[in-house]
Amino acid sequence: MTAPATPETERFEREWLHLATLVDSDLPGWSRTGFSEEDRAARAWLLALMRDAGLDAYSDAAGNLIGSIEGTNPTAPAIVIGSHSDTVPGGGRFDGIVGILGAIEVVRMLRAANVRLRRTLRVVDFANEEGNPQGVKLVGSRAIAGSLDRAALEAVDAAGVTLAALMTGAGHSPELLSGARWRPGDIDAYLELHIEQGPVLTEAGAHIGVVTSICGISTFALDVAGRRDHGGTMPMSTRSDAMCCAADAVLSVQQIASARAEAVGTVGAVTTPSPLTNTISEAARVTGEFRSPSAAGLAELRAEFSATTAVRDRRHRTRSRLQWLHTDAPTPMDTGLSAIVVGAAEAAGERPLRLYSGATHDGVAMSEIAPSAMIFIPSRDGRSHCPEEWTELADIGRGISVLYGSVIAVDAR
Ligand SMILES: [Zn+2]
Structure with a gap:
């Protein structure tokens, strides 16, 4: 039995609404800052969601949630998809969240369509992409890439608390970070679906963007x-x-x-x-x-x-x-991988727009160890990192379809 490979956007919406309840009510907007109590609760829920989708999932020493489905050739370098579920204080409900829930939806679409990939597929919810009072961003992806160094772990907030102490307090093991590191040859491709966080796609009337470079x-x-x-x-x-x-x-x-x-x-x-x-x-x-x-x-x-x-x-x-x-330094996205994403978008009936990202993403750290590409979907009025952040469900569905098509195309190359 082969089901059509379309995302179930109603299911996405239910999960998205639930995640929006796991926020700090003492802060404005939808706030789930990295390593906070709410972040822990959201990660516990996402770990269960990953397992429910059929992923073999665990939390690593840095707090990254990693789920995988073994490919028919398990020794071939893996395809990695994902994003982050933490927010800035006073943030919105789409930044990062679309990418991680979308990645889990791709896994369910593959299963529904009875597609078994050649390569192992890993889904990652990166820990604390948005940074912390210690001033360190991309914590989880840098741990995976091996670039979260001692200076970052020893950075302190205004009260003198180190990042390592913040991570330990959230139940993670910064002293075991070397175990969280991936070898560069392990990864064939990193693909991330994310909201644009700016007005370019909307102004151009485009629904899908493919990122050329991260500023x-x-x-x-x-x-x-x-x-x-x-x-x-x-x-x-x-x-x-x-x-x-x-x-x-x-x-x-x-x-x-x-x-x-x-x-x-x-x-x-x-x-x-x-x-x-x-x-x-x-x-x-x-x-x-x-x-x-x-x-x-x-x-x-x-x-x-x-x-x-x-x-x-x-x-x-x-x-x-x-x-x-x-x-x-600016981080150019991988040209070959981005061309595959453009092809997947066109095959899905989209006319993708090439654009650069003014915002930083986990792709900056991931590109240190793997060819990386990013798919953008529109942000209403270009608003982001604020409670007004909004992306239409139809555009989220389009983005998930392009991510799905990209995974299939990367696996087939
Ligand atoms: Zn983000």
């Missing part, structure tokens, strides 16, 4: 030194006002990023140790970041912002020190 990010801290003087007596023309220079830097970030087609720039904080209105600020600090899907583009953004530092100092009679804190 690189450069973060900076700009320290401005001015001169403390009386705010009532010092004329405007002779002031050395650190806050004015900082405000100018905020607009530089906006202007530099706006002048490029594929770039964004965002300021995090503007702070000063002298908040008095009757005193001119002698110091100010601006933190921020630039993103670009190309390494050359990211380097140009850094160079341009660096070059404007001296211009602002002349204008405000200040002295600035710009530090580039951290750069994550």
